[in-house]
Amino acid sequence: MKVAVERAENYQIENVDRAINNAVDFIGGWEKYIKKGDKVLIKPNLLTAALPQKAVTTHPEVVRSLIKAVKKLGAKPFVADSPGVSNVKKTAEKTGILQVCQEEETPFIFWEKSKIYPCREGKFVKHFELADTISDFDKIISVAKMKTHVFMGVTGAVKNLFGCIVGTNKARFHLRMQKHADFAHVMVDLYYTVKPTLNIIDGISGMEGQGPMSGDIVNPKLVIVSEDGFAADLVMADKMGFNAENMPIAAAAIEEQRSVHLKDIEVVGSGKDIKFAFKRPHTYESMQDTYVPKFILKLGQNQLTSKPVINKNCIGCRRCEYHCPPKAINIKERRAVIDYHKCIRCYCCQELCEHQAVDLKDGWILALLKKLGIYKV
Ligand code: SF4
Ligand code: SF4
Structure with missing residues (x-):
């Protein structure tokens, strides 16, 4: 399993293009993943209506770069997400994503309706209620943000797919899965239901401490790319200076033998040796999942x-x-x-x-x- 980590100095489009395209080349090249005529869904992290410089959401220039790459292959890009809180249109506007979609003449889909998707490989969940149009696409690219997360330790490529659950339906999962490990196992099932073709993490800017919204902004200047979301997240958490395999989603996927171990990942690219010491979220150690009855x-x-x-x-x-x-x-x-x-x-x-x-x-x-x-x- 390969994960490519490329450096990008800032969000100037030439730098973003270079980092993403080099990273994709390292894992086999765009043609390996996207074919001419494919309908490709680009799924950013649009947690809430926040300006791009707040590092809460996937940066619009990263989305622009992906739109361009998909078009160049003769495929048709679309962008969609469903924020957990704020109104979808307001969120798409404030995060700069809607403007990029307009400039690049790419449809932004306002996810507001759900339908049932079977989760045949699910170990904890047998079906999900997800955005109704997900099944319309041939390929999905998950474009996450490199951030800490007070409930899951980190949020990356896999947790980004939680946005496929429309709006406030997300709250039901928190009610049903109150333990970190249970919630994490459901995220593993969700990943296998959505099955993104490519997983890209925008770590040019990111968040440490009390993420995913109230933490401090950091600038790792990295883009992480893999065809495997669990591998991408393991490398991301490791770069953040965390015990990557103990992050709840990684631990759940490894326990289910659906993720490789960190030691089995070949990390390539100009950022492969870079490491940081992100501030941990306050809840980094969880009492709920320890031995306490x-x-x-x-x-x-x-x-x-x-x-x-x-x-x-x-x-x-x-x-x-x-x-x-x-x-x-x-x-x-x-x-x-x-x-x-x-x-x-x-x-x-x-x-x-x-x-x-x-x-x-x-x-x-x-x-x-x-x-x-x-x-x-
Ligand atoms: S805690 Fe925050 S979200 Fe809740 S009412 Fe106060 S300001 Fe609003
Ligand atoms: S932490 Fe407690 S108060 Fe806050 S949203 Fe969850 S259940 Fe409600």
Whole structure:
């Protein structure tokens, strides 16, 4: 299994083109993946309506570069996503993706309807309700962003496919799969349902710390490309300085023998030897998936987990209230208030708050165990 890592100094289109095309050449060349006449879906990460320089979403110049490459092969590109929160059109506009699509005369598909897709190879899920038009395409390119993630450690090529679940339907998965490992296994099934042909990670800018939305911007200046999303994510997490095989999705895929090990990946390209030390998300070590019995976790949830805490930045916009899967948030006196008995620690509120108004604070037992290093990650 090969993963190509190419350097790109910035988002000038010549640099982006060079990095992506060199990387694809390293793994066999565009012709190996896309044929003349193919309908190709480019699926960026459009988490929310954020400006490109915020490093929350896939940069529009990366999408432009892919549109051009697909066209050059005589294939027909399309771009689509369904953000977890904000309105699709507003998100496509603010992230700069809609403008690039217009300039390149490429359709942007507003995913708003779902249909059932069987997941024949699924080990945890036998079908998914995904965007209705996914099956219209011959090839799919997942174009993720290199970011930390408070629930999954990192978010890359595989987690990017969560956007194929339309809008707020995503919350149902958080409700059903509250443990990190369970959610991760479902992401593995999702990957095998969508089956992207190519996986590209925009790491020219990225995010460390409390990603995927409230972290700090970093500039790794890298593009990562592979035909295997798990391999691309393993290399990405390794470059970030994390224990790549212990990230929940990687661990789930390796356990199911659906991902190679990091040691079996041949990393090629001008960025193959570069490594960083990204700040870890606060929740990097998870109590929910350790040896602690469930009933103890339930009894001592406040002490044994990181809990979301609303800070003074809250303006009572209701976004978290609307998206909290178990409806544990209410707005009182223009401020979010969390009912910790209902809270399932999915951290969607922290992920989605545009005002950095949600901090994550360790319970005292968790803080103590972290100090003692009693963790598997
Ligand atoms: S915590 Fe954030 S998302 Fe929730 S109401 Fe306050 S500002 Fe809005
Ligand atoms: S309060 Fe936040 S962490 Fe708790 S369940 Fe709601 S969205 Fe998830």
